[in-house]
C-alpha cells in the first residue's frame with residue numbers, strides 16, 4: 249500500500265513534496281553522479297514545479313523528462329513541455345538537461361521510435377517519477393479503454409504512442425514497466441472527485457478500469473501519495 253501524506257493546504261503540500269523530491273535528487277547525485285526525474289503535465293504539478301525551480305541543487309547533473317506529452321507544438325498551451333519550460337526549467341533548474349517527448353514527426357506513432365531512442369540516454373531506472381491522475385483514473389497517458397492500454401501495461405519499451413478515447417491530442421506516455429522500474433514514485437491527488445477515484449483505485453480491481461492501479465496495487469516500487477484539499 250502507498251504511504252500517504254495529507255494536507256489541508258495545496259501550497260504547503262507542493263512545498264513539502266518539492267523538498268522531498270529535491271532531497272532524493274541530491275541523494276541520487278551523491279550516489280551515482282547523476283539523477284533522473286520524470287514529471288507529469290496537466291494542472292496538478294505546477295506549484296511543485298515552481299517550488300522545485302527555486303530549490304538549490306546541482307541541476308546540471310539532473311536529467312528531466314516527462315511521464316507523458318500531448319502531440320502538440322512545444323509552445324502550445326496544452327503542451328506539457330511548455331509547462332516545464334515555464335516553471336521548472338527557469339532559474340537554477342534551467343541547468344538541467346531536458347529530454348522532450350515531442351519531436352517533429354507528423355503524429356505520435358511516427359514520433360515514438362525517436363523518443364524511445366532518446367530515452368535510452370536517460371539515467372535508468374528513473375530516480376523519480378511524479379504521477380498525476382485524471383478523474384477517469386488515467387495516469388501518465390495510460391487511459392482506460394484506449395486501444396493501446398494493453399500494450400502500455402505489458403510492453404517492455406519505455407514509451408508508447410496513445411490516442412485517448414475521450415481526451416484531446418495523441419500522446420506519448422511512459423509504459424507501466426518504465427514507471428514501475430523507477431526508484432521512487434510520487435502521486436499527487438487533490439479535490440473531492442480525485443480523492444473518491446483514488447479511494448476506489450485502492451480497492452482490488454482491474455488495472456484496465458483504473459490504470460492508476462498499476463502504481464497503487466503493486467509492491468515493487470515505493471509509492472508516496474500527496475493528498476490535499
Ligand SMILES: O=C1O[C@H](COP(=O)(O)O)[C@@H](O)[C@H](O)[C@H]1O
Pocket residue numbers: 287288289290291292293315316317318328379380381382383387388389
Ligand atoms: O492529460 C493529463 O492529465 C493528467 C492529470 O492532469 P490534471 O490536470 O488533472 O492534473 C496528468 O497527470 C498528465 O500528465 C496529463 O498529460
